Amino acid sequence: MLTLAPICDAQAPIARLNPVAKLAAVAAVTTMALLASDWLTPLLLLAAMLAAVPFTGIRLGPLVHRLKWLWLAAGMVTVVNAVFAAEQTGRLLIAVGPLEISTGALSAGAALGLRACVAATAGVLGFATTDPTDLADALTQQLKAPPRFTIGALSALRLLPLMGAEWQQITTARRARGLEGGRNPLRRARLFASTMFALLVGAIRRAGRLAAAMDARGFDSEIPRTYAREQRMRGADWVLIAAAVLTCVAAMAVSVAYGAFTAFA
Known part of the structure; x- marks a missing residue:
């Protein structure tokens, strides 16, 4: 994974x-x-x-x-x-x-x-x-990068392993339904494109929920933030x-x- x-x-x-x-x-x-x-x-x-x-x-x-x-x-x-x-x-x-x-x-x-x-x-x-x-932490403390940007980027990076797991789940579920490309390159290309589209839709929905949750927790405020770990x-x-x-x-x-x-x- x-x-x-x-x-x-x-x-x-x-x-x-x-x-x-x-x-x-x-x-x-x-x-x-x-x-x-x-x-x-x-x-x-x-x-x-x-x-x-x-x-x-x-x-x-x-x-x-x-x-x-x-x-x-x-x-x-x-x-x-x-x-x-x-x-x-x-x-x-x-x-x-x-x-x-x-x-x-x-x-x-x-x-x-x-x-x-x-x-x-x-x-x-x-x-x-x-x-x-x-x-x-280092980007916000040493390079003075905007916390909203760095925290959002960190959240996106943390979701990458989840996307890898979802890719495996989608392909496994389709294989269980008999949807396999076999040796046909055109069919494999269509299955790859549809799997990518399903993964993209799920990622956009998750990103929207994550953004709303971060805003609800005050990540969008302009109040100076403190750091739990100093770099x-x-x-x-x-x-x-x-x-x-x-x-x-x-x-x-x-x-x-x-x-x-x-x-x-």
Whole structure:
């Protein structure tokens, strides 16, 4: 079943840090990966994040489970951009009929795929080590985000596991009635669309009831709110942000020294 609970040891060094610090580190790494259009810079950033995994306390199984489809999609990005490049430059690697792949196209495709890997991995590492309630508290206390927005977003996140359970209930109930797509792709597509519509209708109704309940409990008032759990930026939080920035600078410096760095492509 889908869950938003952290999949890491709560006492791990990175798991204990302020969520805002982790968001800042994720933003720094992702921004550098997106600005650098070469293949070496995102590869170095990805290696640095994988080296930091032991400090997150994330178990290997859940981490692989969350990353496998994202990395597979990044691999598909690499293949598609290498095969369907507008221009095949450099040395020709594969030439089978109309299919041609050159070193230039493969390098450009790998750069795009690695950038996607960096963004996906950074997001997973950041959110997998963060409790949603701690994130909402940190957003309102450190970033001064509107409480109405953060509490509403937290409530929506808490409902995601319920939507996963409802999806299973709907599909099981339809299977019990004999409504299965079998091997017919059109029938499976129609069943998928109707199940999504039923889930959407239920989610909209639940959101309306939740909004009314929150307003009835005073979440819409402009009275300053207090915090049950105080979030603070400590020295270790600033160390994480500085380490992320220094890692980005070091990756760019190595790429420049190697002669591979290019930006804004």
